[in-house]
Amino acid sequence: MGELRLMKGNEAVAEAAVRAGCDGYFGYPITPQSEIMEYLMAVKPYETTGMVVLQAESETASINMLYGGAGTGKMVMTSSSSPGISLMQEGISYMAGAELPALIVNVVRGGPGLGTIQPSQADYFQAVKGGGHGDYKMIVLAPASVQEMADFAKLGFDLAFKYRTPVMILSDGAIGQMMEKVELFDPIPRRTDAELIAQCPWAATGKPKEREHVIITSLDLDPAGQERVNLKLQAKYRQIEKDEVRYELIGCDDAEYLFIAFGLSARICQKSMDLARAKSIKVGLLRPITLYPFPEKQVAEIAKKVKGILVVEMNAGQMIEDVRLSAGCSVKIEHYGRFGGIIPAPDEVVRALEKQIIGG
Amino acid sequence: MEEQFAKLDIRKDENIVYKRTNLLVDRPLSYCPGCGHGTVHRMLMETLEEMGIQGNTIGVSPVGCSVLAYDFLDIDMLGAAHGRAPALATAIKRMWPDHFVFTYQGDGDLAAIGTAETIHACNRGENFTMIFINNGIYGMTGGQMAPTTLPNMRSSTSPYGRDVAIMGHPLKMTELIAQLPGTYYVTRQAVHTPSHVRKTKKALRKAFENQKNNTGISFVEVVSNCNSGWKMTPVQSNKWMEENMFPFFPLGDIKVDGKLVEKKEAVAKE
Amino acid sequence: MTEEIIIAGFGGQGVLSMGKILAYSGVMQNKEVSWMPSYGPEMRGGTANVTVIVSDERISSPILNAFDTAIILNQQSMDKFEKSVKPGGLLIYDPNGITTHPSRKDINIYSIEAADEAGKLGLSKVFNMIVLGGFLKLKPLVAPENIHKGLEKSLPARHHKMIPDNENAIEIGKGLLKPLNVLN
Numbered sequence: 130m131g132e133l134r135l136m137k138g139n140e141a142v143a144e145a146a147v148r149a150g151c152d153g154y155f156g157y158p159i160t161p162q163s164e165i166m167e168y169l170m171a172v173k174p175y176e177t178t179g180m181v182v183l184q185a186e187s188e189t190a191s192i193n194m195l196y197g198g199a200g201t202g203k204m205v206m207t208s209s210s211s212p213g214i215s216l217m218q219e220g221i222s223y224m225a226g227a228e229l230p231a232l233i234v235n236v237v238r239g240g241p242g243l244g245t246i247q248p249s250q251a252d253y254f255q256a257v258k259g260g261g262h263g264d265y266k267m268i269v270l271a272p273a274s275v276q277e278m279a280d281f282a283k284l285g286f287d288l289a290f291k292y293r294t295p296v297m298i299l300s301d302g303a304i305g306q307m308m309e310k311v312e313l314f315d316p317i318p319r320r321t322d323a324e325l326i327a328q329c330p331w332a333a334t335g336k337p338k339e340r341e342h343v344i345i346t347s348l349d350l351d352p353a354g355q356e357r358v359n360l361k362l363q364a365k366y367r368q369i370e371k372d373e374v375r376y377e378l379i380g381c382d383d384a385e386y387l388f389i390a391f392g393l394s395a396r397i398c399q400k401s402m403d404l405a406r407a408k409s410i411k412v413g414l415l416r417p418i419t420l421y422p423f424p425e426k427q428v429a430e431i432a433k434k435v436k437g438i439l440v441v442e443m444n445a446g447q448m449i450e451d452v453r454l455s456a457g458c459s460v461k462i463e464h465y466g467r468f469g470g471i472i473p474a475p476d477e478v479v480r481a482l483e484k485q486i487i488g489g
Numbered sequence: 490m491e492e493q494f495a496k497l498d499i500r501k502d503e504n505i506v507y508k509r510t511n512l513l514v515d516r517p518l519s520y521c522p523g524c525g526h527g528t529v530h531r532m533l534m535e536t537l538e539e540m541g542i543q544g545n546t547i548g549v550s551p552v553g554c555s556v557l558a559y560d561f562l563d564i565d566m567l568g569a570a571h572g573r574a575p576a577l578a579t580a581i582k583r584m585w586p587d588h589f590v591f592t593y594q595g596d597g598d599l600a601a602i603g604t605a606e607t608i609h610a611c612n613r614g615e616n617f618t619m620i621f622i623n624n625g626i627y628g629m630t631g632g633q634m635a636p637t638t639l640p641n642m643r644s645s646t647s648p649y650g651r652d653v654a655i656m657g658h659p660l661k662m663t664e665l666i667a668q669l670p671g672t673y674y675v676t677r678q679a680v681h682t683p684s685h686v687r688k689t690k691k692a693l694r695k696a697f698e699n700q701k702n703n704t705g706i707s708f709v710e711v712v713s714n715c716n717s718g719w720k721m722t723p724v725q726s727n728k729w730m731e732e733n734m735f736p737f738f739p740l741g742d743i744k745v746d747g748k749l750v751e752k753k754e755a756v757a758k759e
Numbered sequence: 760m761t762e763e764i765i766i767a768g769f770g771g772q773g774v775l776s777m778g779k780i781l782a783y784s785g786v787m788q789n790k791e792v793s794w795m796p797s798y799g800p801e802m803r804g805g806t807a808n809v810t811v812i813v814s815d816e817r818i819s820s821p822i823l824n825a826f827d828t829a830i831i832l833n834q835q836s837m838d839k840f841e842k843s844v845k846p847g848g849l850l851i852y853d854p855n856g857i858t859t860h861p862s863r864k865d866i867n868i869y870s871i872e873a874a875d876e877a878g879k880l881g882l883s884k885v886f887n888m889i890v891l892g893g894f895l896k897l898k899p900l901v902a903p904e905n906i907h908k909g910l911e912k913s914l915p916a917r918h919h920k921m922i923p924d925n926e927n928a929i930e931i932g933k934g935l936l937k938p939l940n941v942l943n
């Protein structure tokens with residue numbers, strides 16, 4: 130068993146990054162995720178593992194520092210919250226285009242604009258549809274617990290390097306700020322430069338005489354060349370959709386109704402399930418863990434077995450579009466959402482189920 | 490041609506007086522004939538070759554006319570988003586502290602959209618070399634007004650001349666960053682005559698040597714022509730540059746070994 | 760066993776740290792725990808509250824609308840959370856500064872004059888531990904040795920010399936409860 134600690138989600142993702150062998154963190158303060166950089170600065174990994182931790186002058190600079198580090202094969206991460214993530218979109222698009230691995234943590238707060246510092250899930254579209262310009266995707270992981278904040282840091286780096294793509298952890302202010310018991314995995318040593326050069330022949334690490342020089346770029350002025358770049362990216366995304374879908378089913382075996390929810394909303398729905406089942410309403414929960422790739426097949430399959438689906442999100446109805454695309458018109462699918470930083474309570478979710486799905 | 494040369498048989502080592510550096514890729518440059526970019530590329534690559542550091546140098550190219558610099562420089566390179574080269578270089582140098590790292594940017598890239606990244610990389614005293622090509626105009630996009638466009642100078646977005654009352658003043662980025670404690674060597678050079686080229690190369694050598702001692706930013710501005718953007722012949726553009734650019738952007742060292750050079754020395758010269 | 764608790768009062772009363780020490784003690788006792796604070800500018804001098812869940816099972820929602828126990832330390836929190844206690848549940852409050860006392864008949868209500876006592880003993884820094892002691896007397900969720908470990912883990916090393924004071928305050932709290940409404 131790994132080391133047990135009581136940690137905030139923000140602290141857990143930071144500690145896990147150090148343990149995963151991260152080479153560099155670049156960030157800019159914004160509530161509700163500032164504990165990530167504060168934690169790193171307090172534990173000083175630059176004195177132990179040699180990991181670089183740098184406070185940048187803006188989110189724009191952070192994401193481009195990430196681009197620089199990732200382009201040289203280093204394992205790098207940044208974190209921010211919604212407005213800061215919006216500022217990073219240009220850089221994320223460049224990294225997707227140049228096929229660079231990196232971990233980006235979004236501890237989502239309510240918007241639009243400066244919005245609120247309270248938790249929200251309103252950045253779903255931005256995360257899963259490619260928030261920047263051009264045809265690209267990011268793998269998006271949605272943790273529902275502090276434990277998953279830690280586990281997904283490691284998983285995120287693994288997937289980022291496996292597919293040479295940016296990976297986002299789409300969390301929210303509540304999961305960032307709350308504390309839970311975490312079992313931490315044992316530290317993995319950072320790769321040596323020699324290991325990195327062997328594992329990442331695509332990286333700009335300094336050109337030895339015997340190889341061609343490496344160019345990291347997303348530019349190809351020739352349309353035929355740029356189309357090839359796009360086709361390659363799309364082929365990669367099809368592979369990811371085939372192999373990397375992750376989800377969780379809870380209480381679905383006998384379910385007549387279904388909640389579909391991710392992250393914090395899924396936790397709330399678990400409580401709502403208990404409350405509903407106490408009233409003899411047989412409801413289950415499907416929790417997408419990867420938001421991209423979305424568990425389309427699983428949603429389609431289970432949609433055939435239930436009488437109605439309530440999609441619960443802390444937004445005005447975003448993931449429901451993917452649910453509807455997956456499930457088709459075979460079953461009633463409704464959305465229940467709170468926004469602007471309001472978290473739906475377990476009992477109000479049950480009332481919504483009764484009103485919108487069972488009674489409606 | 491080949492045959493003639495073979496017959497003449499003059500290509501012997503003892504006859505070679507000048508050779509393209511091996512660190513320039515053997516392909517035509519994409520720059521306009523007469524443009525200073527090519528000369529700076531050559532000086533830069535000669536410097537790296539003479540120092541023997543091709544294998545552990547990583548460069549960052551900008552957006553602008555030199556967006557394709559990575560195609561010509563035979564070293565590992567990253568192409569940055571517009572203005573962000575110093576952010577990339579910051580991370581690269583911090584994670585590869587034994588490597589030599591440089592950025593290569595134009596005036597729009599370094600002194601407009603990338604102002605924050607430039608100033609903060611300089612202020613943090615990052616240990617890389619910044620090369621700044623200042624030609625007072627946006628070349629690639631077709632001659633728009635740049636942060637360094639001179640007062641009354643015409644461009645496609647200041648067709649009647651830059652009216653500073655409306656369009657603001659040209660920015661002396663190099664003097665600005667010289668004030669920051671994180672910069673160690675700050676100089677302004679040119680490449681339009683052989684003697685200027687030699688001085689630029691010396692400056693580049695110094696800027697890269699400084700990286701061995703982790704002194705902070707070494708910043709080499711090259712005031713250059715943009716004959717296409719200025720709508721002149723190369724010869725005219727060099728003359729115009731001497732008469733108009735140099736008085737506003739005086740050549741010479743601005744900061745050496747971490748100390749500002751006395752003003753009259755800086756202005757004195759060229 | 761699952762115990763769902765809300766602790767609510769003013770920022771500066773040690774509401775969050777009381778919850779953290781309870782949660783960390785729970786971890787030391789191999790329980791599942793969650794600690795979900797209110798956060799942001801409202802904490803700067805305004806009200807602060809934290810939901811703590813201690814359970815033998817995987818915890819579902821960290822956000823709740825009904826609680827087994829409410830620990831209430833100011834009037835605003837009384838107004839907000841008295842009604843959120845589950846029927847048959849527990850409400851503990853410090854009457855200091857309370858103008859409208861709890862009136863429900865379907866829950867257990869105890870008062871604890873912790874502020875008064877802390878003032879008398881010059882222990883204002885561990886006021887929150889006196890309150891925690893009262894709670895632990897009624898709901899001994901965690902063993903004393905695990906509270907000791909929880910204190911060690913949640914207090915920074917420079918405050919470890921304060922641990923005996925904290926433990927002492929918990930003991931004092933256990934003797935200060937006054938039953939006001941007790942269900943059979």
Ligand code: SF4
Nearest residue numbers: 521524554628715716
């Ligand atoms: S447009 Fe100007 S700066 Fe660009 S290559 Fe041509 S002359 Fe040089």
